[in-house]
Amino acid sequence: xxxxxxxxxxxxxxxxxxxxxxxxxxxxxxxxxxxxxxxxxxxxxxxxxxxxxxxxxxxxxxxxxxxxxxxxxxxxxxxxxxxxxxxxxxxxxxxxxxxxxxxxxxxxxxxxxxxxxxxxxxxxxxxxxxxxxxxxxxxxxxxxxxxxxxxxxxxxxxxxxxxxxxxxxxxxxxxxxxxxxxxxxxxxxxxxxxxxxxxxxxxxxxxxxxxxxxxxxxxxxxxxxxxxxxxxxxxxxxx
Numbered sequence: 091x092x093x094x095x096x097x098x099x100x101x102x103x104x105x106x107x108x109x110x111x112x113x114x115x116x117x118x119x120x121x122x123x124x125x126x127x128x129x130x131x132x133x134x135x136x137x138x139x140x141x142x143x144x145x146x147x148x149x150x151x152x153x154x155x156x157x158x159x160x161x162x163x164x165x166x167x168x169x170x171x172x173x174x175x176x177x178x179x180x181x182x183x184x185x186x187x188x189x190x191x192x193x194x195x196x197x198x199x200x201x202x203x204x205x206x207x208x209x210x211x212x213x214x215x216x217x218x219x220x221x222x223x224x225x226x227x228x229x230x231x232x233x234x235x236x237x238x239x240x241x242x243x244x245x246x247x248x249x250x251x252x253x254x255x256x257x258x259x260x261x262x263x264x265x266x267x268x269x270x271x272x273x274x275x276x277x278x279x280x281x282x283x284x285x286x287x288x289x290x291x292x293x294x295x296x297x298x299x300x301x302x303x304x305x306x307x308x309x310x311x312x313x314x315x316x317x318x319x320x321x322x323x324x325x326x327x328x329x
Contacts, residue, residue: 111141111184115322120207120240123169124198132183133161189213202245211236227263248291256283
């Protein structure tokens with residue numbers, strides 16, 4: 091198996107069903123870390139949406155089954171210069187994304203200066219997976235973009251809001267024909283996710299915590315549109 095990034099995406103199988111995970115809360119703040127090699131690592135607890143191809147009737151033409159599941163996540167930020175952070179983020183049993191944050195208004199986190207903050211976040215992931223019996227191959231491509239605004243009220247409090255737009259392109263290659271002999275060969279699904287995230291970062295020296303509320307709209311090919319209201323929390327350490 092080759093992938094553009096190591097350990098980008100874990101796909102689990104139950105019978106012939108395949109599934110992928112769409113995260114809920116994203117926990118992006120508008121501040122970069124500031125300065126070379128300054129960084130932060132954080133862990134989160136949230137709710138994700140699991141989308142499963144429904145082949146119980148020997149067909150993949152009826153869209154995807156959607157269900158909410160609890161998931162933990164990890165995010166690592168590393169500054170390469172004041173306005174730019176490299177970001178790696180992963181939700182357990184879900185997608186890993188790699189990209190960058192560009193802050194174009196305000197000062198970095200290390201300055202702790204009161205005022206307006208605005209940043210743009212762009213993250214990407216891609217992976218291929220083939221079953222051990224060489225009957226099914228999956229390809230997943232993910233793009234995610236966020237515009238983040240915040241206002242640092244004090245040295246320790248930073249409320250923020252962001253708009254996130256994500257695209258999950260999920261392609262299935264049935265190497266030995268349609269599932270169970272019928273249905274559509276090589277099904278392809280696109281999930282477009284729009285989310286409004288509202289949160290606040292509370293910092294205490296090197297430690298921080300971020301409660302966040304997300305309203306999410308998920309539109310998937312041949313499937314009913316799903317809306318989610320999700321509350322999550324992240325906590326971590328910066329250096």
